[in-house]
Amino acid sequence: MSKPEYVDIVEKVFSETKEKKTEEFRVIGKRIVKYDAIPKILGKPIFTADLLNLFKDVVFVYSVRSKYAHAWIKKIDVSDALKYPGVITVLTAKDIPGVNDVGYVIPDQPLLADKKVRMIGDTVALIVADSLENARDAADLVSVEYEPLDVILDPLKIVEWGGLREKEHTLIHDERGSDVLSRYKIRRGDIKKAEQEAAVVVENEYRTPMQEHAYLETEAAIAVPEPDGSVTVYAKTQCPFDTRKAVATVLGLPFNKVRIIAPPLGGGFGGAEDVGNEIAAKAALAAIKLGRPAAVLYTREESIIGHSKRHPMIARYKHYARRDGTLLGVQAEIILNTGAYASLGPFVGWRAVVHSTGPYKVPNAHVDLAVVYTNMVYAGAFRGFGNPQVTFAVERQMDLLAEELGIDPVELRLKNILRNGDRTVHGQLLDHGVGLEEAIRKAVEAAKWYEKRRLYSQQKGLLRRGIGIAVFYHGNSIGAEGADFSTATIIIQRDGSIVFRTGLTDFGQGNIQGLINIAAEILGVPPSYFKVEWPDTASTPDAGPTVASRSTVMGGNATLVAAYKLRQRLNKLAGEILGCDPDDIVIEAPKVYCRSDPNLSMTWQELVEQSFWKGVPIQEFGYFRAPPAEWDEETGQGAPYMHYTFGAIISDVEVDIETGVVRVKEAVTAYDIGRVINRVGADHHAIGGYIQGMGYALMEDIYHAPDGRVYNTNLSTYHIPTGLDIPDKIKPIWVEAGFKRGPFGAKGLGEPSIVAIAPSIANAIAHALGGGFKVNKDVNKHPLTPDYVYSIIKKHGLIKKYKG
Amino acid sequence: MAVKTVHVHLKVNGKDVELDVPPNERLIDTLRYRLKLTSVKEGCGRGECGICIVLVNGLPRHSCLTLTAAIDGAEITTLEGLAPEGKIHAIQMAFLETRGVQCGYCTQGFIMMAKALLDKTLDPSYEEIKEWLSSTLCRCGSYHYYFAAVKLAAKYIKEGKIYFDEEEVKKKYYMRVVGR
Numbered sequence: 001m002s003k004p005e006y007v008d009i010v011e012k013v014f015s016e017t018k019e020k021k022t023e024e025f026r027v028i029g030k031r032i033v034k035y036d037a038i039p040k041i042l043g044k045p046i047f048t049a050d051l052l053n054l055f056k057d058v059v060f061v062y063s064v065r066s067k068y069a070h071a072w073i074k075k076i077d078v079s080d081a082l083k084y085p086g087v088i089t090v091l092t093a094k095d096i097p098g099v100n101d102v103g104y105v106i107p108d109q110p111l112l113a114d115k116k117v118r119m120i121g122d123t124v125a126l127i128v129a130d131s132l133e134n135a136r137d138a139a140d141l142v143s144v145e146y147e148p149l150d151v152i153l154d155p156l157k158i159v160e161w162g163g164l165r166e167k168e169h170t171l172i173h174d175e176r177g178s179d180v181l182s183r184y185k186i187r188r189g190d191i192k193k194a195e196q197e198a199a200v201v202v203e204n205e206y207r208t209p210m211q212e213h214a215y216l217e218t219e220a221a222i223a224v225p226e227p228d229g230s231v232t233v234y235a236k237t238q239c240p241f242d243t244r245k246a247v248a249t250v251l252g253l254p255f256n257k258v259r260i261i262a263p264p265l266g267g268g269f270g271g272a273e274d275v276g277n278e279i280a281a282k283a284a285l286a287a288i289k290l291g292r293p294a295a296v297l298y299t300r301e302e303s304i305i306g307h308s309k310r311h312p313m314i315a316r317y318k319h320y321a322r323r324d325g326t327l328l329g330v331q332a333e334i335i336l337n338t339g340a341y342a343s344l345g346p347f348v349g350w351r352a353v354v355h356s357t358g359p360y361k362v363p364n365a366h367v368d369l370a371v372v373y374t375n376m377v378y379a380g381a382f383r384g385f386g387n388p389q390v391t392f393a394v395e396r397q398m399d400l401l402a403e404e405l406g407i408d409p410v411e412l413r414l415k416n417i418l419r420n421g422d423r424t425v426h427g428q429l430l431d432h433g434v435g436l437e438e439a440i441r442k443a444v445e446a447a448k449w450y451e452k453r454r455l456y457s458q459q460k461g462l463l464r465r466g467i468g469i470a471v472f473y474h475g476n477s478i479g480a481e482g483a484d485f486s487t488a489t490i491i492i493q494r495d496g497s498i499v500f501r502t503g504l505t506d507f508g509q510g511n512i513q514g515l516i517n518i519a520a521e522i523l524g525v526p527p528s529y530f531k532v533e534w535p536d537t538a539s540t541p542d543a544g545p546t547v548a549s550r551s552t553v554m555g556g557n558a559t560l561v562a563a564y565k566l567r568q569r570l571n572k573l574a575g576e577i578l579g580c581d582p583d584d585i586v587i588e589a590p591k592v593y594c595r596s597d598p599n600l601s602m603t604w605q606e607l608v609e610q611s612f613w614k615g616v617p618i619q620e621f622g623y624f625r626a627p628p629a630e631w632d633e634e635t636g637q638g639a640p641y642m643h644y645t646f647g648a649i650i651s652d653v654e655v656d657i658e659t660g661v662v663r664v665k666e667a668v669t670a671y672d673i674g675r676v677i678n679r680v681g682a683d684h685h686a687i688g689g690y691i692q693g694m695g696y697a698l699m700e701d702i703y704h705a706p707d708g709r710v711y712n713t714n715l716s717t718y719h720i721p722t723g724l725d726i727p728d729k730i731k732p733i734w735v736e737a738g739f740k741r742g743p744f745g746a747k748g749l750g751e752p753s754i755v756a757i758a759p760s761i762a763n764a765i766a767h768a769l770g771g772g773f774k775v776n777k778d779v780n781k782h783p784l785t786p787d788y789v790y791s792i793i794k795k796h797g798l799i800k801k802y803k804g
Numbered sequence: 805m806a807v808k809t810v811h812v813h814l815k816v817n818g819k820d821v822e823l824d825v826p827p828n829e830r831l832i833d834t835l836r837y838r839l840k841l842t843s844v845k846e847g848c849g850r851g852e853c854g855i856c857i858v859l860v861n862g863l864p865r866h867s868c869l870t871l872t873a874a875i876d877g878a879e880i881t882t883l884e885g886l887a888p889e890g891k892i893h894a895i896q897m898a899f900l901e902t903r904g905v906q907c908g909y910c911t912q913g914f915i916m917m918a919k920a921l922l923d924k925t926l927d928p929s930y931e932e933i934k935e936w937l938s939s940t941l942c943r944c945g946s947y948h949y950y951f952a953a954v955k956l957a958a959k960y961i962k963e964g965k966i967y968f969d970e971e972e973v974k975k976k977y978y979m980r981v982v983g984r
Contacts, residue, residue, distance in 0.1 A: 043843020508907025
């Protein structure tokens, strides 16, 4: 079967450069200052809300939220609100010209609730006023008559262990007839056989929290009505093309009448996917209705109750192994709580089940996973996307197994991990680029694992150190979730400067700089030649969503293809002008010359100018589509992702036995990302991902009151790590095992950098606590807050034990 | 609702400003929307995240917790006022060079705290830097880079390098003249 040209180009560049060391590249892997760092340190108005000053006659749109987490709506009366000074109109569901839905994957989430509310953050009406203050004040005057229903927050009220059957309960999504959103499974080998052959069985229940993205820029959208009946929306969104679809659906417009522009985002982490659609739709609805620019600006409180979170998980795991530590099988039941709406829940559930047995050879597996609705604030995409939850369980299980068998946790992992030539639990052959063993060995060496593990095991006293490891793998891009493609456009201008366009968004993660690095390396120009345009659905072709660690690989491949084709044409033209072979042309802009005779030379600008005279087009569009993934719904067999990022994390912690307070002292992260494209961005992920993962491990959870209200709706009560909470040293190590279908062999890093942080810290805490298998087993949920850690200390009498 | 306004005189980034503001107007809104100083960002509205910090009479203050009417006569410095037109302040330069900027939304809060700290001492200890900068949250996790930036900025200032030429910096980092 012949491969598409773009696959050939990517593979060709990989094979030509795979032996090259990253240090030998001109741009790839270098510590390039980010293209947008200067406007950022100068405080230029680049974020959505900053643009407000550019518009006149703006109306402000404020969301009236539900007072109940679960209730029928009997009546909405807006007459008093309409009388409030400054209020221009109040919009409810009946004002929506198109379809009242912003559900991301399935249509289960009304933009404006009219029949039922399912969570405290549901919007029932929009106040449109001349100022945000007036709009907020008037919100209290909207009178809604509710008929409250049972509030269900515990997913175990929806399904039960032993098959995850749905129980009798008040339906949250009565229109669906079930509150189980989706189910997935893995069936491999014969789990009964594993059970019979096993010398040891380790069994435990795990719980992970509902993490909030807490990006510092809260949601903002500004919609501008256009004279032709179309609408332009500037919005904080990770996925402008999905946002366009949502706005078009709500307004009943064709896609080409909705233009979404995504300015840089002040953080996203997955959270700015569906809420981006919602805020854009709210602003666009008001703009179209009133014919005036309309702005939606969320407060932190609205942000926290109004956007998706990380799915909390409850899971029961059983690991079967031989006496020598060889894994025989994994049996698990996993419940993900998606809250009030599906959001990306079905995909999160799928990614979770794919990774549910960890990066190990597992000959027998029997895993069931259900994603269920509750009346919590809804859960959706968050860096890691289902994998951090299951990896916490799997990596805690491995440490329990190691303790039970008396094997060092590193040795147990080395015995079971995936290597080149192995098959995953889905039966997928990993025929190249598996750098997990190297990552583990390098992390172990850098962290002085064996020395510290021994030392800490013998310590005395009430301030105890512990060291823990966790390993993981993470499928890149969206795999079997959907059509997996990306695009990029490179337009060389007549003066030699270059415009770069992609629909992928920049929320600080370094992805777009990575694309620039790729284009600059191939074209032979400095990164400073590029101007990056904001993603704009009117001028950039659909690049797919900016999610799933796909920018560097998918966007990178598209960029590489465009740059490669341009370079071919430029080489040919330069060869003709200078009189040497196209392959002999060296571009080191501003110099262009023949390698065999450097005296034969011209400038980049001359070459560009000549291309206009000689009829050589110097703009190019790049496209890349991942090979279709395979997945059998009944057995979980196939090839879910085209490739995986691997990693090993080692955390060194101190636990105060008298207070339960945990401090991370040092950490080492080792990731196999195929090839480092953007060194600055890669380090940022390793370090920043660790810090966010540390928050997830030790402090972060959204707490709901029994009636479904959220207790911690601001950063004063939802704590994220500050500069005083972090370890002084987080050491990133890079393994570059390559991947033939990645740009220069690169794989994704955005999500992987948080996946195994929490279990590495939990494992270190368990080590610090000591006290044997039973204590170890009780470290089975996070956040590991002081009160929870202290409860374990107290239960097992550890103060007495270590005081003596 | 129509409210009576209060007349306020401020000196913002060295310029005299006369304003008539409602008594409940927050300084952050005055700066962002009346004076178009959008470097000042809102993150929480409660003085928790520290990204709206500006200098009021030389001291760091949360502009989201400050009423404009309450600081009549004050001198205010925002990020825009750190360096004269066409210049980049040593602290900004240090933040650029240590490459800590990710999404960049919190950066101004850190820079303003760094300015307040370095106005006090040019030899801050690492612990002192951490303590001061813990006022501000960064969700991307650039803390280590920002701590290093303060050290570098102190070095620049001690060497007398207070301002850097913006065009030179741009040329060096991203706007190299093409084709020459």
